Amino acid sequence: MDENALINDAQHGDLEAFNRLVLAYQDLVYTQAYRIMGEQATAEDATQEAFINAYRNLSHYRGGSFRAWLMRIVTNACYDELRRQRRRPSVPLEPVDDYGEEIESPRWDIDPSDLPEDEAVRKELRSAIQTCLNRLPPEFRTVVVLVDVQGMDYTEAAQAAGAPLGTVKSRLARARLRLQECLRGFWELLPPSYRLQGEN
Template sequence: MSEAPNTGDEELVVLARGGDLDAFNRLVDRYQGSVYSLCVRLLGNREAAEDAAQEAFLSAYRALDRFHGGSFRSWVLRIAANEAKDELRRRRRKDGATSLEAIFDRQESPVEIPDPSEGAEVIVERHDFGRALEIALGDLPFEQRQAVLLVDVYEFAYEEVARLTNASVGTVKSRIHRGRERLRQAMIARPELFEGLVRPEE
């Protein structure tokens, strides 16, 4: 590898544009965790997420000329979000699923989350708010899940999500509000999870 380990993203992008595939693969190494995490949370299926993540990096490589600076991570995450959506459509058509929610694979959890059938006791024992939140996120409708993930987990601006999803800012806001409310309803069903986390607001 010709470039130094701490080479900046923009420099790697310049090298990759010149045909240096190794430079681009350095970027892949840096962000594949973020990209795969987003895909698996959006798709709820490891295999589909792997396909989407791979396609995202390939699309990013081919679209490097359209990268005009800023955060390479945000840029590649936007591409990944689109690829995840396309992957859902492909699988829906291929599998003939009647609903895209059916593709959300419950047998194969996106992360090591406890099986909901284990019951509240197990979750209480683990006392893992984050894992319960992963389950609740997976239960959201796709559009709400996508909006909440991009804004609350990946810190996208509403306007970015609106452009990405071809929706108005108002629609994105509405999806986020409804998504958060559904998450809250799911989480307050297990009040013990909130212990120590919620302090009454002044």
């Protein structure tokens, strides 16, 4: 069944049709939530909240990119969660990886000799990028994740971020510049093959 039919059925109260949409988009939505939130537990909460809000507000969907509409809902859920965190700050006791599993040996404690070189470097690079993403203001983070991680074009990203096209363009450039400065020291630690890959 195509997406529009599922959306139409869900708009008429068919929860089963909506759950099929959930299964189709949950990785995308969770990735967005995780890249914005930077940790699994809150990303899961934001994802669940986003789908509940999406179902309740499905009558407001007027066509267009369903993906962008969902991205906007999950982005707003993340902003709400970030505001709650700011009111009640908490520090996780144990670090977790991208998949929510507790990291027994965090990045700063990794011995590269324990892992194959490529895997160790890739993991370290991902951690570094996520750390630099977390340092960005949420608005910049959202745009750069939408465009560079989710692969949206500017128009779709503007729709998902709820911002004008010019604002998206500007935020994206500034976010990339900040990430570049954040990652600059890290490039020197990468093996030459990765540096060349980046330049290619």
